[in-house]
Amino acid sequence: MFKQVKSAVFWYYLFKFRKRITLVVLLLIIALFANVIYSDVVEYLKLKDKLQYLEIALISKWIVIIFNLVFSIYLFLTMFKKEEIQEEKKIKKEKIVEPVKKEKEEKFTQREKEFLYKKKIRSKADLLVEK
16 A cells, blocks of 8 residues: 555656656756767767867866756756745735725725615616606
């Protein structure tokens, strides 16, 4: 039974955060391919005897790997904070909306308020029928 619960929780979060998880996986794959591409570039530069460009290749490889890892970690850490931020924004919007409604109600004059809250409104036809 524990395995079923664990599997259900895993698939729930996988489905809920599928976009972020696929992005993280793609970034990590790019980081791994950067190492393969670097080894090919090093072999090519050795064959052509252009060893002065090895430094640029090494720096660019590590820039790509570090950027992908940092961005993946950031996405993974902010995965669960997104819900909390949205809830806080909803609460702030509700607080802002409430004072606006109060201001609209206070714009009516006393006579308009009496007309709006009058229980029995009679038209000219009703008055003629009574006579």
